[in-house]
Amino acid sequence: MLDTPHRTDPGALSTAAGNVGSDRSGKGTSTERDAPHEDFVINGKFMSQRMTGVQRCAYEFATALQRAESEHRRFAVIVPADAKTTAAPFKTRTAFSWLKGSLWEQLALPFASGRQILLSLCNVGPLIKRRHVVMIYDMAVFDAPSGYSRKFRWWYTFVFFSLKLNARHIVTVSEFSKSRIRAALGVPDSKVSVVKLAADHFGRIESDMSVVARLDLKKDRYGLAVGSLAGGKNHARLLAAIERLELRDDFKFVLAGGNNARIFGNSGTRAAGEAEKVVRAGYVSDNELKALYENAAFFVFPSLYEGFGLPPLEAMYCGCPVIVSREASLPEVCGDAALYCDAYSVDDIAQKMTAMMNDTRMRAMYRTRGREHAKQFQWAKSASRLLDTISRTR
Structure with missing residues (x-):
């Protein structure tokens, strides 16, 4: 688990666009002018982190979504300047190269994503972003607090309740986690969807x-x-x-x-x-x-x-x-x-x-x-379900 968010003023979008850097991709490149044709954008902070746990899941979701991309469903992963994108199999776009880490995610990403739907896949995202679908994996900081430091617990308590108020929809990875999110945060059933993980990346x-x-x-x-x-x-x-x-x-x-x-x-x-x-x-x-x-x-x-x-x-x-x-x-x-x-x-x-x-x-x-x-758990199936969830929250 890790991170935080903010809301963007629509009037500042042209300024934000002017500050967005070059695009990088294993699929090819694009310019900021391509952004309006994208169905949604993905929070790419995970590309600057060690590929473990939720970062691994985010990478696999983005990879599977790229394979499912079509003329009618396009996206880009917005990344900080320190992201490792050389071998990324999906389109990336660098934004606000002078910011990194949580500051980039909370201050730069809301502007870079503009009015588009933002998908955050690692428990956290811009807290003020409203056109936001966020994946939360568990409620361990509430259910098993002794396993985490006090600072970590405080941070995620603040993050999760902020996301409950501002994010448009929450995605989680099991029916168990859905029940715990609803109980811990008081989120209605209609605001939480389940998209399970997979292991076929080992193939x-x-x-x-x-x-x-x-x-x-x-x-x-x-x-x-x-x-x-x-x-x-x-x-x-x-x-x-x-x-x-x-x-x-x-x-x-x-x-x-x-x-x-x-x-x-x-x-x-x-x-x-x-x-x-x-x-x-x-x-x-x-x-x-x-x-x-x-x-x-x-x-x-x-x-x-x-x-x-x-x-x-x-x-x-x-x-x-x-x-x-x-x-x-x-x-x-x-x-x-x-x-x-x-x-x-x-x-x-x-x-x-x-x-x-x-x-x-x-x-x-x-x-x-x-x-x-x-074999029942495949990233392609999970990506398809995730796309359906995003479509319902537009």
Whole structure:
């Protein structure tokens, strides 16, 4: 999660247009004169950030929307000057090159988007923009506040209530998140739509097996967990469960992901340091992550809170058997394609990992179920639903 907004004076649009820089695109370029022909524009702040979490989802949505673009449905991604657009498969337009980060998003973007509908895909957008469709992934700052710093919680409380008042429509990623947004913010049902995420972007990613060699791993001889060390990810219980496993000498457990103390405070860091049996891979690229998924004996995700839960779906797509908790959105997303554990029971988490580790037939069954289940979630379908939602809010 991250960011904020503002409203633009229509009379200032010509000035704003004069300050918009050159356009860049993997599809070709355009000038600001092309803007009136665009059906909507996308908040491209995510193009200047590390491609993790919601930034990854935003990139995949923009890519899928580009593929669905037609003569009657065109868009551009408005980006700050520090955006990484060289290989972007969609049209980008740089605006107000002297501003960056949240200042760019809150001050420059409302002017650059003018009277067009703005689509923000990363929880935040210009708070004063009214022709605005914003994607909010979860209500974790309200539902699981202990996993975030006080400053982060305060900021997102302010952001979400501002977006509730000013944004024209909210999109979220699961029925669970929709129910929590309605309850936490008091938003009517008609103002929130559900567009689910997908994992088929892993189909175009090439596995980087160097991470397997670097960590000295063998196929089907390690368990895998992926995610930040936020308290809601339940890594303290997971690591305690790992300590109870009777691991064979050649079996390891890999924890991939980062810990941002500015966002998560100190949650989870002490537990991570106490788990001697864990190989901590740190931040890994998409290519490395695919290799880890493909070669793991199982993937475990005992999260206490998820707005969607993309990692289990990614693991399924890559043919990795999955263990998840029954909390929040996870049953909605994983269906009968995962083995479920009690997120609050260290013993149960350990038992489910032991069963998956030792039972080759069980692994084969969940590997097959997972692959078939993941096929139902496609970015093209999600983009089509998102386009329909935008059309209804014009």
